[in-house]
Amino acid sequence: xxxxxxxxxxSSLEHxxxxxxxxxxxxxxxxALLWSLRYLRDATSPYLYFLYVLPAPxxxxxxxxxxxxxxxxxxxxxxxxxxWPTLLNTLDGMRGVxxxxxxxxxxxxxxxxxxxxxVVLPAAAPQIVAGLRNSLQVAIILMVVSEWEASTDGxxxxxxxxxxxxxYVGMWSGIIVLAIIGTVANLLFVIAENRVLHWHYGARAAxxxx
Amino acid sequence: MKVGDLKxxxxxxxxxxPVVSLRHVRKVYTSPVRSGGHGGPKVALQDITFxxxxxxxxxxxGPSGAGKTTLLRTLAGLAQPTSGEALFEGAPLxxxxxxxxxxxxxxxxxxxxxxxxxxxxxxxxRVRRVPRAERAQRVAEVLGSVGLADAGRSYPWQLSGxxxxxxxxxxxxxxxxxLLLMDEPFASVDAQTRFELEDLILRIRQEFxxxxxxxxxxIDEAVYLADRVVAISKSPxxxxxxxxxxxxxxxxQITTKADQAFAxxxxxxLGLVMNR
Numbered sequence: 479x480x481x482x483x484x485x486x487x488x489s490s491l492e493h494x495x496x497x498x499x500x501x502x503x504x505x506x507x508x509x510a511l512l513w514s515l516r517y518l519r520d521a522t523s524p525y526l527y528f529l530y531v532l533p534a535p536x537x538x539x540x541x542x543x544x545x546x547x548x549x550x551x552x553x554x555x556x557x558x559x560x561x562w563p564t565l566l567n568t569l570d571g572m573r574g575v576x577x578x579x580x581x582x583x584x585x586x587x588x589x590x591x592x593x594x595x596x597v598v599l600p601a602a603a604p605q606i607v608a609g610l611r612n613s614l615q616v617a618i619i620l621m622v623v624s625e626w627e628a629s630t631d632g633x634x635x636x637x638x639x640x641x642x643x644x645x646y647v648g649m650w651s652g653i654i655v656l657a658i659i660g661t662v663a664n665l666l667f668v669i670a671e672n673r674v675l676h677w678h679y680g681a682r683a684a685x686x687x688x
Numbered sequence: 689m690k691v692g693d694l695k696x697x698x699x700x701x702x703x704x705x706p707v708v709s710l711r712h713v714r715k716v717y718t719s720p721v722r723s724g725g726h727g728g729p730k731v732a733l734q735d736i737t738f739x740x741x742x743x744x745x746x747x748x749x750g751p752s753g754a755g756k757t758t759l760l761r762t763l764a765g766l767a768q769p770t771s772g773e774a775l776f777e778g779a780p781l782x783x784x785x786x787x788x789x790x791x792x793x794x795x796x797x798x799x800x801x802x803x804x805x806x807x808x809x810x811x812x813x814r815v816r817r818v819p820r821a822e823r824a825q826r827v828a829e830v831l832g833s834v835g836l837a838d839a840g841r842s843y844p845w846q847l848s849g850x851x852x853x854x855x856x857x858x859x860x861x862x863x864x865x866x867l868l869l870m871d872e873p874f875a876s877v878d879a880q881t882r883f884e885l886e887d888l889i890l891r892i893r894q895e896f897x898x899x900x901x902x903x904x905x906x907i908d909e910a911v912y913l914a915d916r917v918v919a920i921s922k923s924p925x926x927x928x929x930x931x932x933x934x935x936x937x938x939x940x941q942i943t944t945k946a947d948q949a950f951a952x953x954x955x956x957x958l959g960l961v962m963n964r
Contacts, residue, residue, distance in 0.1 A: 578797040581766055584783075585790045586812040587863070596811070600802045681801040681845035 487655065490621055490632040493549065494663075497556025498617040502610055505561045509568025509606075510594065519569070530566055534559030534616065535623045542627060552624040552632075560617040567609025571602030604678045607671050614667055618660055633659075705778040706739035707867050707899045708763060713737070713772035715758050715925075732758040734924035736772070740867075740901055745893055747910035748903045750920040751961055756903045759920070760871045763901060764790050776867065786816075789860030789898075793872040795852040799844040805831070805855050806840035812863045830858045833895060834888060850881035854888070861896060870902045874909070883941050886913060890939060907961065911953045912939055919960045928960050 512519040512526075537555060545551035575598050583593040599606070625634030633656055640648035672679070715733040732755040740746045750756050761767040762774050765784040774781045776788065792798040800808055806827050813823045831837055834854040844852050853873060860868060870889070874882040886909060893900055904910050910917050917931045933953060935944055944950055 576797050578792055578794060579800065581761075582790070582792065582798045582800075584766065585764060585788065586859070587784075587786055587815045588811070589815075592815065597800065600800070603802070677802045677843060677845075680843060684845040685796075 486631060486633045486636040486652075487659070490625065490634065491659070493552040493556060493624070493632070494617055494621045496553045497620070498560055498614060500553070500557040501560035501613055501617065502564055504557070505564030505609070505613065506568050506606060508561075509565045510572065510599065512565075512569055513572040513598075514594065526562070526566060526569075530562040534620055538623060538627055541624070547629060552621070552629075555624045556617050556620045559620045560613040563612035563616060564606070564609040567612070568602065568606050571605030571609070572598050574605065575601040604675055607675060611664075611667055611671070614663060618663065622656065704742060707742050707744075707777060708740040708901065709773070709775040709778070710739070710763075711737050711773040711775075713759075713762060713769040713774055715755065715762060715767065716770045731923075732925060733762075733769075735926045736920065738918050738927055738930060740899060742866075742899055743897060745890075745900045745902065745913055745915045747914035747917045748901065748920060749905065749907060749910045749917060749957060749961055751922050751963075752905065754920050754922040755925040756905075756920065757871055760790075760869055760901070760903050763867075764788055764869050786863070787866040789863070789865035789868045791853070791856050791860050791868070791870045791873045793875055795844075795849070795856045795873075795876070798856055799852060799859075801843065801845050803843075804840065805836065805842050805844060805847070808844060808855060809840075809859045809862050812859065816863060826862055830862050831855075833861070833892060834858045848881075849877045850885060853877060853885060857889070857892065861892065861898070864896070864898075866899060868898045868900045870900065872904055873902075875905070882909070887939075887941065889913065894938075907954055907957050908945070911935075911950060911957065912941075912944060917953075917957060919957060921960075921963075931957060 512522065534555070537558070541551050541555045545554055579597055579601055580593065583597045588596055621632075622634035622637075625632035626638050629635040633652055637649055637652035637656070640646070640652060713733055713736040714731070717730045717732055719728070719730055736759060738746075748756055748759060758767065762769055762781070763776075765776070765781040765788065768774075768782070776785055779785075800811070803811065809827045809830060810823055813826060818826070827840065828837070831840060834857055836851060836854050836858065839847060839851065839855070844855055847855065853876075856873075874885050877885065889900070889902075890913065892898070902910070902913060911933060914933050917933060919928045919931065920926065921928045931953065935947060935949055935953075
């Protein structure tokens with residue numbers, strides 16, 4: 479039953495992976511940049527939060543106009559929408575790093591740039607990862623939504639097309655496939671998170687027993 | 689002899705620069721005015737003047753709020769005095785010089801939880817581009833000195849409080865600083881562990897020949913550890929007295945503390961700190 483739906487998967491997943499990868503790298507990169515340049519941060523801060531709360535599906539028509547239909551439009555849309563949770567959480571996470579850790583870093587002789595990579599980013603990692611998880615959810619939503627308007631393939635297109643052709647079995651099977659993607663994506667995320675943040679959960683658990 | 693003069697070295701008789709030299713150091717924080725009008729400048733330190741000679745173990749005591757932590761941060765180069773001079777090895781402190789180690793009170797916040805014990809200790813050596821083989825050796829050595837030879841692979845949060853502070857001490861010694869600053873380092877551990885750590889730091893001072901400035905609110909600890917105790921007061925933040933401790937070395941938790949002289953020093957300093 480889910481056969482035809484699953485066939486549409488590969489193009490959707492391609493868009494998802496590309497868009498999410500870009501959002502992650504750019505989000506962390508710009509977040510870190512804004513953290514280091516206080517003037518830039520103060521100047522752009524209101525705009526960042528404005529874009530963060532803007533529901534990205536609203537941008538589909540604009541994206542269509544700018545990029546037409548196809549791969550670029552979808553990837554750009556997914557990346558743009560998924561960017562904000564990661565960016566803002568990176569910024570916040572870095573700002574929230576304990577002063578004692580920063581003082582220690584200075585005393586140990588770590589350079590300002592060195593401490594960004596050796597101290598600030600690792601210390602901010604739990605919050606950055608929370609942002610990445612949020613971004614993943616947004617990316618999945620946009621993956622589907624970007625395929626509703628003027629698309630010729632993908633799981634989102636398949637679901638809408640099935641619904642419009644009164645193929646309700648097809649529609650529901652598409653929805654189920656989507657739910658499975660979401661579950662698997664989150665599972666993979668959690669597995670990766672537990673490896674990368676094992677020290678964080680270990681430290682928290684140890685604190686709890688003191 | 690005024691404080692601040694070059695002192696004749698005990699052995700050679702030659703005049704040597706003190707490791708640390710503070711002259712009329714004043715530190716004022718300006719806090720934002722809050723509604724209700726309690727803002728304005730806060731004088732953390734009014735006029736602090738003292739020296740620390742090479743190899744000396746100096747303790748700084750004072751009541752809460754006396755600016756002891758501010759003083760330590762100034763000594764480390766983490767904070768700049770508002771006026772007055774803070775010299776390290778004769779040169780003014782503009783930033784944190786490479787020859788200083790600091791052990792903070794809160795080891796839980798100072799040690800990096802994403803690194804193992806060995807990598808924490810290794811970090812200052814990596815930053816100084818010490819080659820890998822030598823790094824491994826120095827890490828092993830310094831962990832051995834603090835009694836944690838087998839803890840390298842663990843994470844700091846897997847260890848007890850006392851052990852974590854030992855890691856912090858090891859990390860600060862890995863690059864052989866000339867001056868070790870300690871900010872109430874044993875305040876967050878239990879009494880028994882505190883005695884062990886006190887004896888540890890005395891051994892470390894012997895073994896590494898490092899100059900130590902040790903801030904504490906615990907008078908007993910200060911008298912037990914120090915060659916000299918610097919008592920500072922609150923409002924104004926000035927040095928009230930510098931007391932030479934002539935109890936013999938090596939010190940012992942039981943016999944030294946049973947000594948009459950120990951009680952005299954204790955009484956005297958407690959009186960100064962409690963303002964009586």
